[in-house]
Amino acid sequence: MTYPIYLDHNATTPVDPRVLEAMLPYFTEHFGNAASRTHVFGLNAADAVAHARQQLADLLNASPVELVFTSGATESINLALKGVFEANQHRGNHIITVQTEHKAVLDVCEHLAQLGAEITYLPPNPDGLVTPEQVAAAMTPATILVSVMWANNETGTIQPVEAIAETVHQHGALFHTDATQAVGKLLIDLSQTRIDLLSLSGHKLYAPKGIGALYVRKKTPLIAQQDGGRHERARRSGTLNVPGIVALGKAAELAQTEMLTEAPRLAALRNRLETGILANFPDVQVNGSRAHRLPNTTNLAFPNVDGEALLMSLNEIAVSNGSACTAASTDPSHVLKALGLSDDLAYASVRFSLGLNSTEANIDRAIEHVANVVGRLRVVGV
Structure with missing residues (x-):
């Protein structure tokens, strides 16, 4: 079977063989429960978890005690938003976010609105960016939390989260960022920011699905959303997924080591792809910011x-026209609609997201395939 060229890394990444090698022993030889501290099996598992926590902390320049392992970014976001709302209702009920957030944030906000939260959804500029000034103008004495995605999963637009976090703190609220697409692709130094909570998922940086983490800055008030054992410093109960945690730690270590060379390599390939397609079709529009993006x-x-x-015909490349989590929806992308695109243009938008296995050869093949498909569809008027 011939597989298409994979250009959908923002949906998920293949597990890096080095990550797989690191995690495999924890399914078999080192199978202990990390909470079982009375024998060597449990102690080995606990040591592995501690090592992985340090690896992830090193990538984020955070303290290991500030990291909570979860099943993925969606759970992390739920814990962050719901946990802050419950812990701060005595202070206020106002939450600010952005129209272009992932549904993991937007759906949680909708849920909290049913519980009495007041939600402000900031509209982005046509390039997808929001500004600290927009956030400041939306804040009220009742604002307890602002949540702004670090890098958009559909367009790659990078928000000025450090500056926004500073503005939020000046107004006495907490700041959360969904950094699912940013971790492993951008340099992140949580010791130098006012970010209080950060969500991430392992399967976006070459670890398996089903593992993620939430960064919670020390002294941030947060109510656990999952009870039953007070694991993870009482932030998130449940037997730890030791193989997944080991994998996430190894993936974080590799990202820290290789990011400075991999990011410019990917940017060059992304530009090659974009330039090649635009050379064939000058009327093609780049959605989102071209100056501030992944x-x-x-x-x-x-x-x-x-x-x-278009999507059905692009069968030689694996791409998408929106978030993988909304692929079953028949609605146009809410992200692209927020940028001002018409329904027809939003439907006819394609996200290309590159990764470790992307090469000049398959980028050139992708350009040729896109040119053939789009040219044919335009000739027949489809």
Whole structure:
């Protein structure tokens, strides 16, 4: 079977063989429960968890005690937003976020609104950015939390989260960022920011699905959302996923080692892809900021092409037209709609997201395939 060229790394990444090698012994030889401290099996598992926690802390320049292991970014976001809301209701009920956030944030905000939260959804600029001034203007004495995604999963747009976090703290509220797409791709130094909570997921940086973490700055008030054993310093109960945690730690170590060379490599390939497609179709539109975006991501809108026909015809490359979590929806991307795109143009937009296995050869093949497909669809008027 011939597989298409994989250009959907923002949806998920393949497990790095080095990550797989690190985690495999913890399914078999070192199978202990990390909470069982009375024998060597449990102690070995606990040591592995501690090592992985340090590896992830090193990547983020945080303290290991500030990291809570979860099942992934969605759980981390739920814990962050719901936990802060419950812990701070005596102070206020107002939460600020952005229209272009992942559904993991937007759906939680909708849930909290049913519990009495007041939610402000900031509109982005046409390039997808929000500003600290926008956030400041939306804040009220009742604001307890602001949540702004570090890098958008659909467009790659990078928000000025450090500056926004500083503004939020000046107004006495807490700041959370969904950094699912940023961790492993961008340099993050939590010791130098006012970020209080940060969510991440392992399967976006070459670890397996089902493991993630939440960074919680020391002394941040947070109510646990999962009870039953007071694991993870009473932040998140449940037997630890030791193989997954080991994998996340190894993936973090590799990202820290290789990011400075991998990011410019991916940016060059992304630019090669973008330039090649635009050379064939100058009317193609780049969605989101071109100056502030992830090195591996481009989102392109193809005018005068039916979006469904386009995606079905791009069978030699694996791409998407939005978040993997909303792939079953028939609605146009809420992210692209917030940027001002029409329904037709949003449907005809394609996200290309590159990764470790991307090469010049497969980028050139992708350009050729896109050119053939779009050219044919335009000729037949589809």
